[in-house]
Amino acid sequence: MLNVTINSRKISVPEGSTILGAARQAGVSIPTLCHMEHREPIGACRVCLVEVEGARTLAASCSTPVTDNMVVQTHSVRARAARRQVVELLLSEHDGYCPTCDRNRNCELRALADELGVARLPFEGQKASHHIDASTPALVRDNSKCVKCRRCVTVCAEVQGVGALFPQGRGFATVIGPAFTQDLGGVACVQCGQCAAVCPVGAISEKSHVEAVWKAIENPAKTVLVQTAPAIRAALGEEFGYEPGTRVTGKMAAALRRIGFDGVFDTNFTADLTIIEEGTELLTRLKKALVDKEKVALPMFTSCSPGWINFAEYYYPQFLPNLSTCKSPQQMFGAVAKTYYAQKIGKKPGELVVVSVMPCTAKKFEAQRPEMNSSGVQDVDYVLTTRELARMIREAGIDFTSLPDEEMDAPLGLSSGAADIFANTGGVMEAALRTAYEIVTGRELPVTNLHVTAIAGLQGIKEAALTITGTKPDWRFLEGVELKVAVSHGLGNTRRLLEHMKANGPSHHFIEVMTCPGGCIGGGGQPRFTDDSVRLKRIGAIYAEDEGKPMRKSHENPAVKTLYDEFLKKPLGEKSHHLLHTHYHEKKPH
């Protein structure tokens, strides 16, 4: 342990601590624009300067290790003046006009200017290059607002293992972006939006569908249905001042109704449907491999996460046959809503507008894939992020906190607890095991409270094994089989898993992949400033939501049973094949 004095308070910190870390331990908050949890400090922004006794110059606290008996002044006049000047310099080239900026309410640069008492802009000079990159369906980048903190570079390369962004050029002309300042649409970006989630300013945001959705709602010729992903209910509250981890399912349903949606439905419904289709697909693949001795692609990978699909199509096309052919719950919902539900209410597919609320930016990309037109028109018309829904709620003048709790509409709003846990890492796998085990053995999954704890939590790659015994006659071939599963979240972890598989061969039957750290609860479209403590609170909320449901297994969902009876007939049947399954193809950047 090292002794350090932070603003005349003496504390002990472990060897290797930085001044920033020590200050946080002492309850002192030093501002920073570039610092990221779990990542090596890069000292790019210079906002965290502090005074160290005996040192000639100020030190960047994020990257300066504590030495024994160090004496630090974090908020001396000199330190604050230096910090203020750094921010003044950043503002001098910042071409942002705050009132029109997407980050108006929660810009870190703006908050910093306030905290440091920037009263005027003393430096006048050239502005940063102005180029708006709207080349992808998911994201918009505006270089004139970029402060070159490089958080997006770090998250893209290190957390996601993609590396679409890097500083290009040098000096004042430096631009953060794809190779040789191309647009994102021209490179192998998976559109996960983690860059937008970590950006401190308005330089990277989702491509907004808000106006289009308002127009659809006001169009009397359209019936507008909304579906909300499971992760929204555990995070939307943060936009309205609730603590992370506060469940707002009921208020969300009420808000959606007041916004004017004609049907308030739940992506959870098709999450349950996904489990039936995907579980059956897994058991079918296992049967082909074990009984018919056919060559089938195993392990099977989950296919709910569109960033992961893009990642596989760009970087690991050899594993495309291993991806479940199931569409994501978002797309299953669109296809079912515009066929089955349209028939039920006597409408044509084109008369319905399906809006989804997603924690995700890649879902915007997924919705416009040419394969996603099974109903004859685009199955999901518009995709809103959690942040965009919050914006619509504010625009509609709805006082969110005083809303009553309301229920989702039947039948596409009915769901099990297994659907809720699609929101977090390990959840899709757990939901699948709850159903698959029961199909095969007729008994409930033999784990406490239906939770497979080995695959829960924030560890990057998780594994579990389950020996199947007491099988029903149809599934005798699985008797005694040890079912091996793995779960990864964050594409960087997924890349490691796939590289290991390439080198050592497959060792699992079924693998869940979620693009974003923590799963969808940490998606690129969620309320900003997501760190591990926020992720864990959201995950806690999701498990509580699951445990509070009377029905916790997808195959128990009566609305899903009715859907099969009235319409789909059977899992992996002809209608399912047409509406609920898709295919993948290798992609190369243009």
Next chain:
Amino acid sequence: MPKKNAPAPCACQAGEPVSKATLDARLDEVIAEYKDKPGGLIPALQLTQATFGYLPEPALKKISAGFGMPYSEVAGVVSFYSFFTTHPRGKYLVRVCMGTACYVRGGKDVLEAMKKKLAIDVGQTTGDRLFSLEVGRCFGACGMAPVVMINETVHQRVKPARIGDLLNRVLAADEKPATQERP
């Protein structure tokens, strides 16, 4: 740059055109040599530029794949250093120094005169593929400012009015050393 990897003759300056297969084989060697070395990217890029005369996109993509490094990062390094170029250059590479000393002693006027004389902008190459124009950031010859570097030769105390003479001498001498002459 390590001596044992002396660059192959630049494609644009060698007498005989070098076959694509030879160039590609050379690139493979460079990648194999440097991919696992810490800081190996910059020497690999230097050797690649020496081989091809510039850094062609396919070569950079191959380096990116070979090094297991995102293409954006390779591009970031290439675009950071003014000595790297992604466009084929002319026979003579003219770099007008814009370092501090040269700048205050008239480097900017030299650059303007050079642009006018060659009728190209910075980063461009003349139609006859003889001259490419770049801006340099200090060649360590500040005492002789303003300087212009043409290929490997530094020309000192360059006067904007006599740019034409300088270029003519370079063409006439066909790359004979000219460091000592006074313009």
